[in-house]
Amino acid sequence: AQTTRIAVTPGDGIGPEVVAEAVRCLETLRSRHSLPLEWTRFPWPSHAWHEEHGESWPTDALEQLKAYDAILLGALGDPGPMHDPERYLLPDSISLAPLLDMRKGFDQWVCERPARLLPGARQYLKDDRAKDIDMLVIRENSEGEYVSQGGRLRPGSPDEVATQMEVFTRRATERIIRYGFEQARKRAGERIQQGRTRSFRTLDGKTCESQVCLITKRNALRYWGDMYTEVFEEISREFPDVATHHELVDAACMKFVSSPWAFDVVVASNLQGDILTDLAAVISGGMGVAPSCNLNPTDPDMPSMFEPTHGSAPDIAGQGIADPTAMLFTTARMLDWLGRKDPLLAQAGQELFDAVAADLAEKGSEQRSTREIGDAICKRLGA
Amino acid sequence: AQTTRIAVTPGDGIGPEVVAEAVRCLETLRSRHSLPLEWTRFPWPSHAWHEEHGESWPTDALEQLKAYDAILLGALGDPGPMHDPERYLLPDSISLAPLLDMRKGFDQWVCERPARLLPGARQYLKDDRAKDIDMLVIRENSEGEYVSQGGRLRPGSPDEVATQMEVFTRRATERIIRYGFEQARKRAGERIQQGRTRSFRTLDGKTCESQVCLITKRNALRYWGDMYTEVFEEISREFPDVATHHELVDAACMKFVSSPWAFDVVVASNLQGDILTDLAAVISGGMGVAPSCNLNPTDPDMPSMFEPTHGSAPDIAGQGIADPTAMLFTTARMLDWLGRKDPLLAQAGQELFDAVAADLAEKGSEQRSTREIGDAICKRLGA
Ligand SMILES: CC(C)[C@H](C(=O)O)[C@@H](O)C(=O)O
Numbered sequence: 103a104q105t106t107r108i109a110v111t112p113g114d115g116i117g118p119e120v121v122a123e124a125v126r127c128l129e130t131l132r133s134r135h136s137l138p139l140e141w142t143r144f145p146w147p148s149h150a151w152h153e154e155h156g157e158s159w160p161t162d163a164l165e166q167l168k169a170y171d172a173i174l175l176g177a178l179g180d181p182g183p184m185h186d187p188e189r190y191l192l193p194d195s196i197s198l199a200p201l202l203d204m205r206k207g208f209d210q211w212v213c214e215r216p217a218r219l220l221p222g223a224r225q226y227l228k229d230d231r232a233k234d235i236d237m238l239v240i241r242e243n244s245e246g247e248y249v250s251q252g253g254r255l256r257p258g259s260p261d262e263v264a265t266q267m268e269v270f271t272r273r274a275t276e277r278i279i280r281y282g283f284e285q286a287r288k289r290a291g292e293r294i295q296q297g298r299t300r301s302f303r304t305l306d307g308k309t310c311e312s313q314v315c316l317i318t319k320r321n322a323l324r325y326w327g328d329m330y331t332e333v334f335e336e337i338s339r340e341f342p343d344v345a346t347h348h349e350l351v352d353a354a355c356m357k358f359v360s361s362p363w364a365f366d367v368v369v370a371s372n373l374q375g376d377i378l379t380d381l382a383a384v385i386s387g388g389m390g391v392a393p394s395c396n397l398n399p400t401d402p403d404m405p406s407m408f409e410p411t412h413g414s415a416p417d418i419a420g421q422g423i424a425d426p427t428a429m430l431f432t433t434a435r436m437l438d439w440l441g442r443k444d445p446l447l448a449q450a451g452q453e454l455f456d457a458v459a460a461d462l463a464e465k466g467s468e469q470r471s472t473r474e475i476g477d478a479i480c481k482r483l484g485a
Numbered sequence: 486a487q488t489t490r491i492a493v494t495p496g497d498g499i500g501p502e503v504v505a506e507a508v509r510c511l512e513t514l515r516s517r518h519s520l521p522l523e524w525t526r527f528p529w530p531s532h533a534w535h536e537e538h539g540e541s542w543p544t545d546a547l548e549q550l551k552a553y554d555a556i557l558l559g560a561l562g563d564p565g566p567m568h569d570p571e572r573y574l575l576p577d578s579i580s581l582a583p584l585l586d587m588r589k590g591f592d593q594w595v596c597e598r599p600a601r602l603l604p605g606a607r608q609y610l611k612d613d614r615a616k617d618i619d620m621l622v623i624r625e626n627s628e629g630e631y632v633s634q635g636g637r638l639r640p641g642s643p644d645e646v647a648t649q650m651e652v653f654t655r656r657a658t659e660r661i662i663r664y665g666f667e668q669a670r671k672r673a674g675e676r677i678q679q680g681r682t683r684s685f686r687t688l689d690g691k692t693c694e695s696q697v698c699l700i701t702k703r704n705a706l707r708y709w710g711d712m713y714t715e716v717f718e719e720i721s722r723e724f725p726d727v728a729t730h731h732e733l734v735d736a737a738c739m740k741f742v743s744s745p746w747a748f749d750v751v752v753a754s755n756l757q758g759d760i761l762t763d764l765a766a767v768i769s770g771g772m773g774v775a776p777s778c779n780l781n782p783t784d785p786d787m788p789s790m791f792e793p794t795h796g797s798a799p800d801i802a803g804q805g806i807a808d809p810t811a812m813l814f815t816t817a818r819m820l821d822w823l824g825r826k827d828p829l830l831a832q833a834g835q836e837l838f839d840a841v842a843a844d845l846a847e848k849g850s851e852q853r854s855t856r857e858i859g860d861a862i863c864k865r866l867g868a
């Protein structure tokens with residue numbers, strides 16, 4: 103098989119510490135299964151690189167990264183010492199820009215965050231049905247509220263007007279909604295294989311194995327809300343086996359807290375998805391466990407990018423106490439994704455997922471160092 | 486004292502049922518304290534009116550309402566029978582438009598939702614510190630994402646582009662942020678009077694009695710994010726006694742679940758505030774208890790509007806089982822607001838709040854009819 107190549111970008115803060123454990127797990131898996139896998143470490147994008155070069159990464163960064171099959175990112179952002187008000191007010195957009203540039207440059211039009219409350223993970227919701235949370239939040243990752251169009255008229259004056267344009271295309275809407283339905287069908291298939299079933303009612307009273315819930319704010323943001331609704335309705339006809347549902351984003355946020363176990367696949371716009379994926383993360387164990395996958399499912403020449411949902415946590419960086427669990431789940435997700443071409447990698451991804459989940463189930467949030475957790479998981483992998 | 490006049494608009498679904506209990510409480514309070522208070526019922530805005538007249542309310546509706554000191558709204562919206570897919574897909578914007586028209590027409594530029602988890606209210610979060618939740622979410626209610634500018638180019642075609650413009654002015658930004666700081670200061674004063682204290686650290690290490698947390702998504706929506714940040718920084722200098730904090734909206738949503746007791750006053754844009762107020766509602770007891778206040782604090786000629794956060798719940802309408810608690814808390818808030826001109830009304834508002842809170846503490850979510858709950862509370866008010 104062809105060698106799969108990964109660009110490892112540890113980033114800022116705790117990024118390098120948790121990435122180190124990911125790399126150790128990859129090494130263990132590679133040597134045990136002779137995986138055709140190699141990786142290269144990049145010192146950028148990062149705050150350090152920015153300090154030295156006046157920019158977060160080299161001008162040909164995207165070109166360099168394009169040669170890889172996937173990008174494994176630690177964490178970006180360094181807001182500076184919190185006691186320094188000047189730094190605090192600096193837009194952290196400086197150090198985070200590469201994240202958005204990668205998504206755009208590689209047309210990673212899907213951002214996907216699975217949410218399951220695994221045994222051992224922290225449970226924030228009181229209702230024990232939280233243990234049944236099993237959803238996949240799919241965020242449109244290429245346009246919408248994030249097109250960066252707009253500006254400031256008369257900045258600083260009392261008459262200032264700031265604008266921000268949201269731009270949604272039918273093409274991007276169709277592909278993300280269709281992707282949502284495909285995932286719902288796939289999840290239903292996997293569940294049936296595992297002997298687990300769920301049931302969702304359609305509007306006309308049928309019962310389905312899976313559901314897609316579309317999120318909009320169409321009662322206030324009508325234009326794209328209506329387009330999303332129409333496209334959803336159209337594409338749902340191609341998937342008569344999948345139930346449909348529609349929630350307004352504010353109601354959806356409430357239901358993520360009051361009854362998240364009722365959701366299956368959720369499709370949302372870029373900003374609303376950003377919010378809902380973070381919420382989905384916290385109700386399924388929090389930042390300590392949540393992976394985030396930025397995918398280009400259509401163009402095999404474009405690398406997808408994998409990062410934990412958590413930030414760079416500068417307050418605990420350098421102390422060796424950051425929990426690498428989210429980073430390792432992220433790495434498992436990446437292997438699973440790469441496994442679309444090479445089943446060996448998918449298997450390794452499953453093995454890594456199982457090891458991290460087993461460690462979590464056994465140890466919960468017991469206080470351990472970054473290294474200790476990495477050690478325990480490598481050992482489970484047979485190191 | 487001059488008579489205070491209230492426009493009562495019961496609306497749709499369970500609206501009329503819960504409003505009936507609010508009116509009974511108002512009657513009880515009026516007769517016991519000879520309150521200079523009167524009210525008029527309007528059959529609009531409502532779905533029924535819309536069905537009959539082809540519009541949600543008369544063309545001079547805003548003019549008629551302007552003669553009142555406040556508007557007490559039940560609930561709006563009727564999505565139609567859930568089993569009818571055609572109706573389901575109708576934009577509910579039709580029946581909800583009057584809500585946005587009132588906010589705009591009366592320049593109700595503040596939307597305010599206090600969040601405290603009262604004894605007896607449903608607790609969704611596991612951590613018992615949820616009992617310490619005591620925040621006020623203040624939403625910019627006049628512009629931003631809700632300006633309704635945009636459109637659909639080539640609607641229905643594969644090349645369709647839908648746009649939605651966000652427009653933020655410095656004036657509206659300043660007034661909402663200043664309002665936030667004023668409320669923080671006021672809350673600190675009230676707490677000190679009640680012998681309760683809280684402490685928030687500023688960036689330079691001072692300790693304050695209160696805090697304002699500004700919400701933006703400035704790392705992705707830069708233009709107004711930067712303007713908000715600058716205005717926040719400027720106005721904070723007028724309030725050296727109030728600590729400041731800044732959260733990105735996605736992180737804020739997570740923290741509303743993981744550590745909501747750490748917030749005091751939160752100021753957010755129209756859409757982000759819409760989301761955060763709903764989240765604040767659910768973590769402090771849910772839809773059953775949450776009031777929503779649409780205020781014009783600057784123009785005494787403009788009525789403010791008060792509504793429960795919950796919707797019209799068409800699925801349980803007409804059965805006499807809707808919980809009027811949120812509506813009654815909303816009515817208490819309205820009296821408190823009207824009490825700015827007439828202390829008697831503020832006192833009545835406090836009395837109503839205490840009665841509803843006492844009922845909630847005693848009965849919790851025990852199954853009772855709308856009428857039974859109203860009876861119990863009227864009795865506490867001395868009926
Ligand atoms: C860092 C920020 C620009 C980013 C986003 O908003 O997309 C982050 O919140 C995320 O979810 O990956």
Ligand SMILES: CC(C)[C@H](C(=O)O)[C@@H](O)C(=O)O
Nearest residue numbers: 321322352581584585759777
């Ligand atoms: C009904 C809808 C337009 C409204 C809003 O988005 O403002 C509602 O969600 C609210 O919070 O009052």
